[in-house]
Amino acid sequence: MTPGGVWVLGVDSGGSGFRVALAAVDAPARPAGGAAPGPSARPVAARAFGTPVPTGPGGIDAGWLVERLVPAARELLDRAGAGGRPGAVAVGAAGMAGLGDRLRAVLPGALRDALGVRRLALASDAVTAYAGALGRAPGTVVAAGTGLVALGTDLVRWRRADGWGHLLGDCGGGAWIGRAGLEAALRAHDGRRGGSPALLARAEALFGPVAGLPGRLYPRPDRAAVLASFAPEVARHAADDPVAAGVLARAARHIAEAAAAVHPAGGAGDVALTGGLFRLGDPLLVPLREELARQLPGARTVSAAGDPLSGALAIAAALAADAPALPREPGLLDTYGN
Amino acid sequence: MTPGGVWVLGVDSGGSGFRVALAAVDAPARPAGGAAPGPSARPVAARAFGTPVPTGPGGIDAGWLVERLVPAARELLDRAGAGGRPGAVAVGAAGMAGLGDRLRAVLPGALRDALGVRRLALASDAVTAYAGALGRAPGTVVAAGTGLVALGTDLVRWRRADGWGHLLGDCGGGAWIGRAGLEAALRAHDGRRGGSPALLARAEALFGPVAGLPGRLYPRPDRAAVLASFAPEVARHAADDPVAAGVLARAARHIAEAAAAVHPAGGAGDVALTGGLFRLGDPLLVPLREELARQLPGARTVSAAGDPLSGALAIAAALAADAPALPREPGLLDTYGN
The missing domain is CATH 3.30.420 (Nucleotidyltransferase; domain 5)
Known part of the structure; x- marks a missing residue:
């Protein structure tokens, strides 16, 4: 990574805490006559927080996240000597579809003002799990811990099954x-x-x-x-x-x-x-x-090839490099910026 | 009912409120050579409260119940011209086994002091449901609404199945x-x-x-x-x-x-x-x-022949008349007094 290269940040937020990682984006060699495999994100540093982002009546608490994410991001960028602003940030969070309204309202402006971030992806944790597990290939990911959700795509649209929580579903989780x-x-x-x-x-x-x-x-x-x-x-x-x-x-x-x-x-x-x-x-x-x-x-x-945090980094790397990305869909994968 | 006869009070406390009823105890004619059928309780008046008895970390709030039950009981006794003290009181409550410690600690003394009650039964709502449905016959009662519990007895001991709540059981409720x-x-x-x-x-x-x-x-x-x-x-x-x-x-x-x-x-x-x-x-x-x-x-x-409130009255009537009763068992059917 030469100084002046592209850096991206990924965030994975779940029920037991959240993690932030910094990665350098390596542009792939385009194989003669082949499809571009897309840029790869090489993680260089990460920080874990043991407290989950609070969720209240207004949904996931965006202000609480910004207060912790911005200093952590600055510290990771400084330590890596990355300087400047990250090329893109991707945040994957549990509950993004139903509880993410404040994240979608607050994060684009807050991260632009504080870190100069111009490209942001807000993704359901199922989408970051997908990106971590299968990258940008069509298929299906079953992400399961306490709960369970299946997410599939033909790269045109997403299909989701279950993930309804322990009273209504999450069958087999x-x-x-x-x-x-x-x-x-x-x-x-x-x-x-x-x-x-x-x-x-x-x-x-x-x-x-x-x-x-x-x-x-x-x-x-x-x-x-x-x-x-x-x-x-x-x-x-x-x-x-x-x-x-x-x-x-x-x-x-x-x-x-x-x-x-x-x-x-x-x-x-x-x-x-x-x-x-x-x-x-x-x-x-x-x-x-x-x-x-x-x-x-x-x-x-x-x-799975990688975890949801590596999936967030992969989404951010594709966004930074204007590379083909997973399907955008409100609540599943929203992107902001030029 | 002649003045000076025996009166009993029954209480049915559940998730949507609680009810108090007053009944006159009619001593049955003993059939020649037959077993005594037990006294019967003839309801004369009742009062319903639309607020459930609060349950806190200490269990069912006995003080809250006493504050409402005593005036209601006095009013029912006065209106019926019953005078004096009830011969017995039976309280059936949801959660009596696990959450009834304060009821068991407070109610015997409180009802003796306030109403002169010398005989008291504290029963699980499943037991009052049993008494209401089958009286003092052996068999099984399935009591089911939001939840579900089955209670059976051979008149020597009780057997209970399910009633574990909506996450652990209440299967079929x-x-x-x-x-x-x-x-x-x-x-x-x-x-x-x-x-x-x-x-x-x-x-x-x-x-x-x-x-x-x-x-x-x-x-x-x-x-x-x-x-x-x-x-x-x-x-x-x-x-x-x-x-x-x-x-x-x-x-x-x-x-x-x-x-x-x-x-x-x-x-x-x-x-x-x-x-x-x-x-x-x-x-x-x-x-x-x-x-x-x-x-x-x-x-x-x-x-079912009757509901849990009529079951509470039947338990109180048997207690007042020293008649054979359903099996005593801590948490299911506790009795107090001489």
Whole structure:
């Protein structure tokens, strides 16, 4: 990177905090007669914040984010000797579609005034997950942790499935699996059909006597995360416990249904799995690969190439270089600037 | 009722308010050679409060209830010309097992001091529902509205199944059915398998565009009630929509599983259905009767003889008359006094 080269910033904001990274943009060599692969973003420094951006009645708190993002960005630029202004910034945030109005209203002006940023992308965290996982190729990304969303594109338009939260959907995600496991524990406690004595024992070891579980779970604001904390127990028992294995088989079916609903018509493109859920490993991945083979027989299942923060950097790099980008769509991927 | 006869008070406290009733106790004629049927409580007056008793970190707010219950009881006794003190009081409350510590600590002394009450029963609302539905006969009651709990007894001990709330269970209850219906609506919106276009249309008519549904549902403290408000739509579409019918078939299976888990060994006793859920009518009741016939072939399904308030009065009347009562069990049915 020569002085005067192009630098970009990426932000990944989620339920457990947010991260900012600085990358140098490397212009690719254009292969003779081939399509330009697009610029690549080479991360050089990053900073993580352990507090999530607050969300209030007005949505994601844009002022709170700006107060922390601007000094962090200056520090990263200074440390790298980048000088000047970044060529582009991309912010990926959970809840961007429904809760991002203040970000969209405030960030373009605030980052132009404070950092001289002229090109900005505001993306749903599902879009940054997509960009990190598959870059600018058509296909489908399933991003799953506590929640679960599937996002697919043929590079013309986006299709989204699920991501409705732990009460309305997120079927097959961490909270869904943990909730189903706790239901199986309580069924065993009650003597109802479908109970798992093994999961009951684990639930009592982790949360105390189950009679107190409702009183401990319902008042908490992080109910979905508490439910998801039980998902690894379900996975751990799947080999020996048919009830636990059944929960994961149903989760796999739901996940594949979400992927199948958004995959590009004709089956072009890979299906990438990204996010903490897939660290459950084979107890989930083996039935999931079977379900994907059944529901999307033409698609290959791959691991994500990079994470959502690297996806934000890739989006910023494409924006800075005027390179072909993923489809713009309000609430999913909004761009600002010349 | 002659002056100087026995009067009892019953209280039914739930999520939408609480009610207080006064009844005269009629001693039954003992049939020659037969078992005493127990005293009967003949309601003479009642008062309803539209505000639910507050629940805080310390549980159900006993002081708040006493402040309202004592004047209401005095007024009912005065109006009926009952004079003196009630022979017994029975309070049935939702959450009594887990949230009733302050009621158990405060009410016996407070009602003795204010009203001269010497005999008091504090019961789970499931127990007053049982007493109202089946009196003092062995069997099973399924009490269901937004939530769902099954309670059975052989008159020696109680067995309880489900009642774990909308995240952990209440399988087949109003919130469960409504939630499943909304999931089917969102599946149709996404193009996932298992979707119901009819339920999607109803969800959008009731709640607006579904993209805004998570933002409208999750911040509300009465999430379970909002979910349950969609259950009648599921029932209304069951005749024409196989997805809606499937939701109710699964609900029926869950409800029968809860009943089967608690029904007295050997199958003695009826199964009574009580609570607002069963006003969904045949779309739920037809598959439920089939499931009960399958899972509890020896038991007869009956309508509840009375409601939880009449159950509270029956418990108070038995207490006042030293008559045989339903089994005492801490958190389910606690009694105080001589």
